Amino acid sequence: MRVAYSLHLVCRDRLSLNGALMQRLRNDFQEMIREQFEFRELLIQMTARDLLLRYKQTAMGLGWALLSPTLNTIIFSVIFMRVAPVDTRVPYPLFAYCGLLAWNFTASALRFAVTSLTANTNMVTKVYFPREIFPFSAVAVSLVDFAVAATVLAAMMMYYHVAPTATVLLLPAVVAVHATLTLALALMLSMANLFYRDVKYIFELVLNVWMFASAIVYPVDAIGGVAGMVIRANPMTAVVEAYRHVLLYGTPPDPLSFGSAAILSVVLLPTTWVVFHRSEFRFAENI
């Protein structure tokens, strides 16, 4: 149920004054937040729906959440412990699982989000509610998986006797930056795939490259030169390294790289959200 507060006169953007632009942005943000608040129940329901469906349709249920990072950890452990050993500060399986866990959250959220609008054509063209719900619930579902898979990390830390220190208190900040970045990308990708259907194929390729361009399965200090700079500039590297710092190394994250990732995500989310929100009314026509 929605409340239309006023007539919304619709016209093309013809804004000359900065003040008017700021005013419009403020109105947009108010509307965006208000809609999310009004439909908060739906976000929960949609997330619950996707989790429930997976439970119903697969024997493994939430086991899926553990499968991918665990399997990848085993594979990379074989490669980086037997074939081409690398030097890590903590036992390699722990190092890799921590990275893969974080990466998996972003990758699965985005995989889910990229088709979240196009897979629900029926709903997009026939009923109204804020469309952000689709990518948001994709991220929320992956966040649940992330939490489930994190229990394995805790178990591994106990096994390897890596006790968290006080820096674990910074964990919520790391998760917040990580989730914000993922949300921003989820909004962007779901919208892009609605307008251009080959985005999901291109995205799969990008995701593959991106994983290896982030310090997920190897330590970032091992690489120098241009490649090293690219990897260090990558916000996912900053996020993954931040997890390792606060959980495994017991040190605060690198202020420069984590700080810039935080600033990037805080700028990116409102930007993509506003763009998404303003394009929403064209979704039904273009899907």
Next chain:
Amino acid sequence: MGARRVVFDRVWKEFARGERHDSLRDLIPAAVKRLRRRGQHGGRDTFWALQDVSFEVHAGEAFGIIGRNGAGKSTVLKLLTRILKPSRGACAVIGRSGALIEIAAGFHPDLTGRENVFLQGAIMGMRRAEISARFDEIVSFAGVEPFIDTPVKRYSSGMNARLGFSIAAHLNPDVLLVDEILAVGDLAFQEKCQARMTHFRSQGVAIVFVSHHLPAVAQLCNQVLLLEQGRAAKIGTPAEVIAAYCSGHATNEQEDVAISATLRTRVPAGNAFAADAFEVEPGDPLMLEVDVHFRVDVERATVGIVVWDLTRELYVYGASSDFVGIPPIRARAGDIRTFNFRFEAHLTRGLYAIEVNVVDLDRQRFLAVARGICHFHVREQVSYDGVANLYLSGCDAAAGRALHAARPALAR
């Protein structure tokens, strides 16, 4: 008049025709092509789905929208629900709105009925507590109690529709936007839907009702808009607008004869046939005045009257002038003759159309067929299906005396 609930103010809506470039791969060559063609080709290939349409609906009113497929009916509702935005003009719903555009659109086939009720409720903006409170009512209204824990993919389409409608019908809206929900479900369910909407209306809910089902529109609405190719062709009472819509379908197949006709009913007070008939009670006498303008010479012609039931697309009745004592008509080109017929509407509720035809008896052909030249709407509450009104009533077993007079006192 209640508060304004729906405002549609000079709304225009433009859609792109032509091909959409929905992949990046196609976008690049298309952009190049567009650059080359610039100047030769004017604007984009678009069409107007709605052109300058305005209306208002107040609390307690029901506003019907009729028109052929593609006239823009559903576009109006999609604009009101904010699925689409107008290209020009403004539209708004003031208050809580419940949309029945596609009643089961949010259903997921793998979830059970119960789970879908909560999901669909949330889509419509209900809180979980609200849905829980009305859950039993929703399920029993839909009549799916035994299957509520079955995935909806195993539901029949009727059950799907019933459950979808039931959820929407238990919202607490100020405005109800209804699109063609009567197309699914059996007659009993359609009755239920209509009763529910009538109830909503009496509770002060404003209703916008899009339907091809003209009898339902006539029954529910107090104002009707006829859309023709995106334009408001007519707006007014159901009688006027439905007549205008149907006369759009009225065909004079042969041009040898022009027919016009007026349907009258008795004015409530007196005995004269004066009032233009549209709303009639079962058994009401009706008078049909037919003017026939001959454009050819005819030796022996008859005028035929046919009544169609628009609800069920049935041929209800047919008779012709030569069997009711009017001698075969002899006319010269240019003659205008007037004939008066009388009949009684012993019919069940529904919308009926009258066809008048003129037949040349010697050549055995129609000189003219005027379909849907007049319409009338029979109002009654006893029957739920059928065409002929047999005036069912409860009665005293011994004497066979009616307990309640169901049959109207007929004018003989």
